[in-house]
Amino acid sequence: NAGVTQTPKFRVLKTGQSMTLLCAQDMNHEYMYWYRQDPGMGLRLIHYSVGEGTTAKGEVPDGYNVSRLKKQNFLLGLESAAPSQTSVYFCASSSGQLRSGNTIYFGEGSWLTVV
């Protein structure tokens, strides 16, 4: 029972390094999302995609880039990591609008520390 899978689960980066988080879903969902979770702040949307080849900015997009070249994958890139990007990152996917009865499914999270 895969659902939404994120890799890697843990990573330590030095300031200025780059990395890519990979999200894969096997539910044929159109919508995919990247959120970050910080203590006392809940989850905040970084970027999202409503279909293959499309991406859009969320609440906190600065310092991140994304790509959705295949429907099942959504990549989150950090070009030059900063300590402020230390966080837990969650990928999620859904079939569409939530009011219409669709549900968002979340991955288990990726813990990123930038030193």
Add this chain to the structure above:
Amino acid sequence: GDSVTQMEGPVTLSEEAFLTINCTYTATGYPSLFWYVQYPGEGLQLLLKATKADDKGSNKGFEATYRKETTSFHLEKGSVQVSDSAVYFCALEPGNTGKLIFGQGTTLQVKP
């Protein structure tokens, strides 16, 4: 802009106590409202939802009613168990966007 505010935690209760976690929202239009639960080391899971005013969402003994007049969606459970210990997030979907805006989360700890 749209936002969600939850009561600050942590909330510590004894087993079988009554639970209320307050949630209020600010939104234009008519958002859908959700409660998600996060168990330690896991991702978020949908607990319940309501898509229009006066709807009541319920699941696993938890309930929440969409109150448009007070812009609230408080989570309640009549008798909590140790296994309910988790972080609870209130969230809204603005319009039909497919996106979620979350509150800051409330940690619940239930003691035997």
